[in-house]
Amino acid sequence: MKRTMCVLLLLCLAHNSYCWGFYAHRKINELAIFLLPPEMMVLYKPNSAFISQHAVDPDKRRYILPAEGPRHYIDIDYYGTWPYEALPRNWDSAVKKYSQDTLLKYGIVPWWIQINMHRLTQAFREKDQARILKLSADLGHYIGDAHVPLHVSSNHNGQHTGQHGIHGFWESRIPELFAEKEWNLWIGKASYIEQPANFIWSRILESAAAADTVLRIEQALNNEFPTDQKFAFEDRNGIITRQYSAAYSRHYDQRLNKMVERRMRQSIFAVASCWYTAWVNAGQPDLRRLSNRQYTKADEKEFETLNLQWKSSAPPARSCD
Numbered sequence: 001m002k003r004t005m006c007v008l009l010l011l012c013l014a015h016n017s018y019c020w021g022f023y024a025h026r027k028i029n030e031l032a033i034f035l036l037p038p039e040m041m042v043l044y045k046p047n048s049a050f051i052s053q054h055a056v057d058p059d060k061r062r063y064i065l066p067a068e069g070p071r072h073y074i075d076i077d078y079y080g081t082w083p084y085e086a087l088p089r090n091w092d093s094a095v096k097k098y099s100q101d102t103l104l105k106y107g108i109v110p111w112w113i114q115i116n117m118h119r120l121t122q123a124f125r126e127k128d129q130a131r132i133l134k135l136s137a138d139l140g141h142y143i144g145d146a147h148v149p150l151h152v153s154s155n156h157n158g159q160h161t162g163q164h165g166i167h168g169f170w171e172s173r174i175p176e177l178f179a180e181k182e183w184n185l186w187i188g189k190a191s192y193i194e195q196p197a198n199f200i201w202s203r204i205l206e207s208a209a210a211a212d213t214v215l216r217i218e219q220a221l222n223n224e225f226p227t228d229q230k231f232a233f234e235d236r237n238g239i240i241t242r243q244y245s246a247a248y249s250r251h252y253d254q255r256l257n258k259m260v261e262r263r264m265r266q267s268i269f270a271v272a273s274c275w276y277t278a279w280v281n282a283g284q285p286d287l288r289r290l291s292n293r294q295y296t297k298a299d300e301k302e303f304e305t306l307n308l309q310w311k312s313s314a315p316p317a318r319s320c321d
């Protein structure tokens with residue numbers, strides 16, 4: 001009995017992963033900083049640890065704030081077939097057609113990115129350093145999520161096709177194994193985005209188009225791969241956990257033909273370009289002369305609460321495991 005409980009616990013731990021994985025979200029925000037012009041680098045570079053560490057706050061918020069969940073995904077296939085023209089891209093028109101409840105039920109990530117970009121532009125206008133950094137970290141997270149194909153599919157964890165765990169496999173396990181040593185995540189420069197809404201929707205549609213491939217290729221590999229070699233037990237921070245094996249992961253990554261690396265690169269470019277666009281639209285304020293440079297006691301308390309609640313809470317109803 002004791003042994004069974006122990007194995008169950010290990011299996012639960014193995015599946016406890018997060019959107020893009022904590023590793024990839026932090027990396028995306030960290031590397032996006034290097035695409036910025038020097039006028040922005042003066043603020044972002046010295047604060048890179050904050051922007052990288054707080055890249056995962058939105059996922060932690062999901063554990064304590066029910067409204068947070070739908071901000072990370074959109075089950076776009078609910079609205080028909082690609083390119084989902086039935087779904088108005090404008091929020092008010094979409095609410096009119098489907099109701100706000102429906103939109104919230106199936107996820108709102110494309111609109112939530114736009115709201116955060118607007119807030120960041122406002123923070124730049126107000127030269128409010130604490131808000132600029134906080135909103136930059138948050139925005140980076142939501143943009144990253146929008147690039148993950150399974151964040152744009154109702155079959156988000158392969159639950160309709162017997163592929164439970166594929167969500168974390170694609171966005172956590174694969175980057176953790178290969179990004180650092182094998183991928184090229186250095187990209188040129190951020191670009192000004194003329195039409196942010198169009199840009200975000202086109203990235204959403206790319207993710208939607210790739211979701212089927214993510215699932216189909218894993219299904220085929222699963223059918224061919226020796227069952228006893230699909231998973232492996234590995235030591236992860238002192239805890240033995242059940243993971244997709246390195247060999248299985250490598251085969252999957254190769255068959256995806258660099259898709260995960262490509263989406264991570266595009267995430268980095270998109271995050272930097274959205275930060276840059278917000279700064280330009282705010283009139284390119286001098287980031288060496290900002291106010292509100294320190295976080296207030298209330299902000300610090302909020303960060304601490306977020307961490308404590310996240311560590312002690314059960315996963316939210318729709319976690320990305």
Ligand SMILES: [Zn+2]
Nearest residue numbers: 019059072145
């Ligand atoms: Zn997320």
